[in-house]
Amino acid sequence: MLYNLSSDMFPAGDRKPLEIVVKRKAFRTSSGALSEVLRDVSLTIESGKVYALVGPSGSGKTTLLRIIIGLDKDFEGSIVMPQKPRIGMVFQEPRLLPWRSVFDNLRLAAPQAGDKEIVEIAADLGLSEHLKHFPGELSLGLARRVALARAFVVKPDLLVLDEPFVSLDILLAERLRDELATLVERTQVTTLLVTHGIEEAVRLADSILLLGGRPTGIMARIDIKTPRHAMTDAYAAEIQAQIGAIFAAAS
Amino acid sequence: MLRVLSLLILIAIWQIIATMANSLLLPEPAAVLGTMVREARSGALFFNLGMTLARVVVSFGIAMLFGTLFGIAMGRNRTLDKLADPWLVVLLNLPALVIIVLAYIWIGLTETAAIIAVALNKLPNTTVTIREGARALDPGLQEMATMFAMPWQTRFRHVLLPQLAPYIAAATRSGLSLVWKIVLVAELLGRPNGIGFEIYTAFQLFDVKLLLAYALPFIAIMLGIEALVVQPFERHVSRWRQKAA
Numbered sequence: 001m002l003y004n005l006s007s008d009m010f011p012a013g014d015r016k017p018l019e020i021v022v023k024r025k026a027f028r029t030s031s032g033a034l035s036e037v038l039r040d041v042s043l044t045i046e047s048g049k050v051y052a053l054v055g056p057s058g059s060g061k062t063t064l065l066r067i068i069i070g071l072d073k074d075f076e077g078s079i080v081m082p083q084k085p086r087i088g089m090v091f092q093e094p095r096l097l098p099w100r101s102v103f104d105n106l107r108l109a110a111p112q113a114g115d116k117e118i119v120e121i122a123a124d125l126g127l128s129e130h131l132k133h134f135p136g137e138l139s140l141g142l143a144r145r146v147a148l149a150r151a152f153v154v155k156p157d158l159l160v161l162d163e164p165f166v167s168l169d170i171l172l173a174e175r176l177r178d179e180l181a182t183l184v185e186r187t188q189v190t191t192l193l194v195t196h197g198i199e200e201a202v203r204l205a206d207s208i209l210l211l212g213g214r215p216t217g218i219m220a221r222i223d224i225k226t227p228r229h230a231m232t233d234a235y236a237a238e239i240q241a242q243i244g245a246i247f248a249a250a251s
Numbered sequence: 252m253l254r255v256l257s258l259l260i261l262i263a264i265w266q267i268i269a270t271m272a273n274s275l276l277l278p279e280p281a282a283v284l285g286t287m288v289r290e291a292r293s294g295a296l297f298f299n300l301g302m303t304l305a306r307v308v309v310s311f312g313i314a315m316l317f318g319t320l321f322g323i324a325m326g327r328n329r330t331l332d333k334l335a336d337p338w339l340v341v342l343l344n345l346p347a348l349v350i351i352v353l354a355y356i357w358i359g360l361t362e363t364a365a366i367i368a369v370a371l372n373k374l375p376n377t378t379v380t381i382r383e384g385a386r387a388l389d390p391g392l393q394e395m396a397t398m399f400a401m402p403w404q405t406r407f408r409h410v411l412l413p414q415l416a417p418y419i420a421a422a423t424r425s426g427l428s429l430v431w432k433i434v435l436v437a438e439l440l441g442r443p444n445g446i447g448f449e450i451y452t453a454f455q456l457f458d459v460k461l462l463l464a465y466a467l468p469f470i471a472i473m474l475g476i477e478a479l480v481v482q483p484f485e486r487h488v489s490r491w492r493q494k495a496a
């Protein structure tokens with residue numbers, strides 16, 4: 001079930017990191033005043049690594065992602081991407097085409113992908129039974145899986161996930177998290193994951209960036225040295241506690 | 252079944268009243284049928300039906316095409332919307348008769364004038380309906396299409412059109428019934444053939460038999476198109492909703 005990731009398009013030595021600098025991002029409120037959401041957020045995204053951005057709801061995580069993927073250009077700062085990466089985006093809402101089947105949703109996102117590839121990736125995410133279904137027939141959990149599969153079928157250089165587990169029940173969320181970990185591990189895709197769940201971040205990421213403050217900035221960065229598959233429950237709990245302490249101190 | 256029964260009852264009532272009235276001004280159903288057959292044999296009925304239908308189709312098509320384009324443009328662009336909205340309001344409130352007469356005066360008693368006049372009557376209505384749809388487009392899906400670098404053909408067919416389809420269907424339904432009524436007026440005022448022209452002739456002769464012999468088949472055809480084309484189209488564009496339910 002291995003498939004060719006576009007990593008072979010960029011020979012290892014040639015893959016430069018992405019540099020993201022957001023000096024300031026503000027929204028104009030309905031009263032006309034500016035409300036500053038982000039200040040001095042900078043991160044370097046190295047190829048093949050998994051980054052988790054963790055912060056409370058409303059802290060500006062989605063806003064930051066929209067800036068990074070180029071949907072929001074109204075900010076002070078710069079996004080430097082040496083080789084324009086192909087982005088596999090998983091929005092906070094599944095954003096599927098309701099009038100197309102699951103298979104067609106995948107196919108339309110990646111017209112160059114072979115049927116076999118699409119079917120395989122769908123199988124990896126437990127969607128084999130649902131390829132003919134329409135999005136309206138799916139539970140939120142399944143719709144999320146389709147959105148994930150859609151991001152993988154384009155063979156992304158950069159996988160961007162906006163709270164892929166939010167409002168799933170715990171068991172479903174854990175299962176999806178482990179499947180995602182397996183897929184990321186196998187494809188070695190550079191990943192940027194936004195979440196407000198600390199455990200998911202610990203289980204998935206190589207590097208965790210804690211967002212907080214007003215306006216939001218990066219409070220701390222925690223690098224996880226253990227490889228994903230070797231992560232023990234005890235070690236995960238230890239890092240979780242460490243992160244919890246940082247958030248507690250900040251509030 | 253009940254519909255057929257209802258229609259039969261209507262014809263029966265017509266028969267009864269016609270018998271009681273015993274007047275040339277309300278002929279019996281059989282007499283109307285007789286005239287219809289006579290006009291059909293001579294070919295005049297089909298020729299005039301064809302002319303009228305062609306006018307309906309062409310002016311309806313023009314109005315739908317431009318109305319859809321204007322509607323999308325106005326729904327997507329605020330400045331354009333503000334600029335063009337007053338025109339739309341004026342056009343919406345201009346009586347069909349005024350547009351038709353002005354078109355004949357300015358362009359002449361030509362086919363072009365008739366088509367333009369009818370299309371102009373329908374245009375604002377389509378524009379308003381489609382504009383509604385364009386305003387309701389899901390920005391989330393647009394962004395999704397952008398992020399997945401979908402080419403414009405894919406965006407148009409699979410992202411834009413399905414969202415507009417219910418509005419296009421609504422504009423089609425209301426448009427067709429509007430256009431076929433207005434076409435008759437345009438024909439009556441300035442065309443040498445078509446159902447509207449024949450109705451005018453019948454009016455001058457006070458020949459109700461002739462009038463009904465032309466009007467009834469035309470109504471039947473338009474209702475048939477509505478039932479066999481427009482409604483299936485509406486069902487087709489919303490079929491994914493039924494799947495989803």
Ligand SMILES: Nc1ncnc2c1ncn2[C@@H]1O[C@H](COP(=O)(O)OP(=O)(O)O)[C@@H](O)[C@H]1O
Pocket residue numbers: 027028029037055056057058059060061062063064
């Ligand atoms: N388009 C917008 N216009 C105005 N304010 C916005 C807009 N988008 C987000 N915000 C505000 O920015 C803040 C951060 O939002 P968001 O990035 O969605 O947070 P998160 O994803 O971390 O929950 C919130 O206070 C939100 O109200």
Ligand SMILES: [Mg+2]
Pocket residue numbers: 061062063092162163
């Ligand atoms: Mg968010």
